[in-house]
Amino acid sequence: MKLYQTLENQIKKEPNYVSDNGEVKKWVVLNKAQNFDEELIGLLLDDSDLKEKFFIKVKDVLVFKQNLFIQFLEQKNYLNDSYTQFKNKVGLSIDGQYLKQRNEVALVWPFKDCVLEGGQSREEDKREEIFFNETLAQDEITELLDPKVFTNAKVFDKDGEKSFDQLNRNEKGTITDNLIIKGNNLLALHSLKKEFAGKVKLIYIDPPYNTDGDSFQYNDSFNHSTWLTFMKNRLIVAKELLHKSGCLFIHIDYIEFAYLKVLCDEVFGVENFVQIISVKTATPAGFKVVNPGPVNVTEFILMYTKNKKDYKFKKGYVEAPYQKDYKYYIVNREDEYSSWIISDVKSKALELLNVENEKKLKDEYGNEIASIILEKKIEQFVMDNPSIVFATYGPHKPAGILKELIQESKSRPDDIIYHEREGASPFILKAGRLLAFYDKKLQEIDGKLVSTQLLTDFWSDLSWDTLSFEGGVDFKNGKKPEKFLKRIIEVYSNEGDLILDYHLGSGSTCAVAHKLGRKYIGIEQLDYGKNDSVVRLKNVVNGEQGGISKSINWQGGGSFVYLELKKYNQIFVEKIEDAQDAESLLKIWEEMKTKSFLNYNIDIKKQEQYLEDFKALHLKEQKQHLCELLNKNQLYVNLSSLNDGNFECTPEEKKVTKDFYQIKH
Numbered sequence: 001m002k003l004y005q006t007l008e009n010q011i012k013k014e015p016n017y018v019s020d021n022g023e024v025k026k027w028v029v030l031n032k033a034q035n036f037d038e039e040l041i042g043l044l045l046d047d048s049d050l051k052e053k054f055f056i057k058v059k060d061v062l063v064f065k066q067n068l069f070i071q072f073l074e075q076k077n078y079l080n081d082s083y084t085q086f087k088n089k090v091g092l093s094i095d096g097q098y099l100k101q102r103n104e105v106a107l108v109w110p111f112k113d114c115v116l117e118g119g120q121s122r123e124e125d126k127r128e129e130i131f132f133n134e135t136l137a138q139d140e141i142t143e144l145l146d147p148k149v150f151t152n153a154k155v156f157d158k159d160g161e162k163s164f165d166q167l168n169r170n171e172k173g174t175i176t177d178n179l180i181i182k183g184n185n186l187l188a189l190h191s192l193k194k195e196f197a198g199k200v201k202l203i204y205i206d207p208p209y210n211t212d213g214d215s216f217q218y219n220d221s222f223n224h225s226t227w228l229t230f231m232k233n234r235l236i237v238a239k240e241l242l243h244k245s246g247c248l249f250i251h252i253d254y255i256e257f258a259y260l261k262v263l264c265d266e267v268f269g270v271e272n273f274v275q276i277i278s279v280k281t282a283t284p285a286g287f288k289v290v291n292p293g294p295v296n297v298t299e300f301i302l303m304y305t306k307n308k309k310d311y312k313f314k315k316g317y318v319e320a321p322y323q324k325d326y327k328y329y330i331v332n333r334e335d336e337y338s339s340w341i342i343s344d345v346k347s348k349a350l351e352l353l354n355v356e357n358e359k360k361l362k363d364e365y366g367n368e369i370a371s372i373i374l375e376k377k378i379e380q381f382v383m384d385n386p387s388i389v390f391a392t393y394g395p396h397k398p399a400g401i402l403k404e405l406i407q408e409s410k411s412r413p414d415d416i417i418y419h420e421r422e423g424a425s426p427f428i429l430k431a432g433r434l435l436a437f438y439d440k441k442l443q444e445i446d447g448k449l450v451s452t453q454l455l456t457d458f459w460s461d462l463s464w465d466t467l468s469f470e471g472g473v474d475f476k477n478g479k480k481p482e483k484f485l486k487r488i489i490e491v492y493s494n495e496g497d498l499i500l501d502y503h504l505g506s507g508s509t510c511a512v513a514h515k516l517g518r519k520y521i522g523i524e525q526l527d528y529g530k531n532d533s534v535v536r537l538k539n540v541v542n543g544e545q546g547g548i549s550k551s552i553n554w555q556g557g558g559s560f561v562y563l564e565l566k567k568y569n570q571i572f573v574e575k576i577e578d579a580q581d582a583e584s585l586l587k588i589w590e591e592m593k594t595k596s597f598l599n600y601n602i603d604i605k606k607q608e609q610y611l612e613d614f615k616a617l618h619l620k621e622q623k624q625h626l627c628e629l630l631n632k633n634q635l636y637v638n639l640s641s642l643n644d645g646n647f648e649c650t651p652e653e654k655k656v657t658k659d660f661y662q663i664k665h
Helices: 002-011 026-034 038-045 048-054 066-073 138-144 185-196 224-241 254-268 286-290 345-352 358-365 367-384 400-411 482-492 508-515 533-541 569-578 582-595 604-609 611-616 619-629 651-661
Strands: 055-058 061-064 150-157 160-163 179-182 200-205 242-252 273-280 298-305 317-319 328-330 342-344 389-393 416-421 424-430 433-437 442-445 448-454 498-501 519-524 560-565
Touching: 002 038, 002 048, 026 038, 026 066, 038 048, 038 061, 048 055, 048 066, 150 533, 150 651, 179 533, 185 224, 185 519, 185 560, 185 651, 200 224, 200 482, 224 242, 224 254, 242 254, 242 482, 254 273, 254 298, 317 442, 328 345, 342 345, 345 358, 345 367, 358 367, 400 416, 400 424, 482 508, 498 508, 508 519, 508 533, 533 560, 569 582, 569 619, 582 619, 604 611, 611 619
Parallel strands: 179 519, 179 560, 200 242, 200 498, 498 519
Antiparallel strands: 055 061, 150 160, 150 560, 242 298, 273 298, 317 448, 328 342, 328 389, 389 433, 416 424, 424 433, 442 448
């Protein structure tokens, strides 16, 4: 054990080999050893015990015992259970046995404990996702989720695209720029943790629904366990980003709804579940009516808080028709309440119509037309005089002073009882019932003062038609109405709060957040070309008038910063996905051998030896196989490799990355 400790202490002298929590990055050391890295060999030579163990003198030249060193690192008592499952024909063997044949190898079941990186192709390409369902040891997962290097930084405002200078920060040092990040959303979320942990007030996501009709084609539709792994990996880090008084909304349909509810209960805690909102998103027309059973017109939103006791709930309101139980008004409310004269609204409406009574109105216009005329006049009077129109109601289980007031009011049925309250509206009673005035029903919605009712958990009042070009981008499937997102953002956040959407799609969430004066971070892996979220946000900055713009008098303005995660092995993954035949894949393999980072215990000679077997596989299996050869920790460039010459980070990339993570040297 002394030699193990000596090796670990020596390796930790090089910061690039040590993680943030002080653990040795074992996969990095193995990779360096495989490539006879001068820096690593120099560290080993600096210690006499390590020099004696891992080097042999041949004609006065010290030779590195590479195989012995790698074998030493892979011993269970040093790497714990850090093993990776490989195919027999390309896997390393120890003492003549492949890893998975040895009794001491411990595998972690991929869908239980492993990370599912997941990816996306262009929306128009129905791609069968190549998943990396390999068993990764915990230190390797940690490396996969390390912060990444940023590239291609740009700033967009009303003057157009500008080169990146620096990020803006508030007095606490937190970034205040709006951010659009292009790259794998799991890795991007982990890259946000250091800067934004505990600072996001609202997360809204519209993930893939796991249906054949997904606009995002993940793995030819996930099965339940894979889809849930995909969701869980992201929800865990999303929870870390939420403010202690923050909340999360997940938009989903019926297929995965029940599974997702159980998963969210586990991640966020049952005690932090708030409600299920049902949203009517379609009408029973067209193809839907041929489906067996009830026609499906509803989707769902799961709402959770980070910590319900710290969350400050606000009331939401929706426009509603005039409520007919408000049928009385006070003729002289400006007088002392004890002398108020009460009359009925219908009589006043008939008076305004210059009609003696309702019968005469019906005689002149007929019953149906007369009713419409009278209702319109009543509604007009109520809306013009909301502070004097009222309804009466009896509170459920009154207590304390209210209970006493009700008893007193019942004993004096002809009198108005008026009781002032500190910091609240007064109690006004008549004949044992409370008076509720109509002005309390009015709220400003979309720039108009309208009659409202409290927001419930069933939203059926929003139109989901003709959305495809909203925001100036043509996104046929999956787009959510700006009015719908406006409701969520207005009710569940305040101006200046930080909003996050890591399944950004066409950019609807960030577009609405921008117009409503919120800060935002949007993450998206796909490039939709002329219909990309960046195009939409540029339209917003320039004052586009779609969606909610006219109702809130949006005139444009503001800015956002665009960033990308710097790709490395991900470039080869995308080439593999796009390949159309085996010949193309073999060319990619040749390039991978010289330019990619292969998994450190891949035997290239054996891969070449069984090349004919590879050619005999189906194209999908060939793609899967090549992806398995890549080191998944190097899909994107880790922050720890910023100054590693192998990754060729440019001065511009170093500048934006150091600025983002506040690295001073």
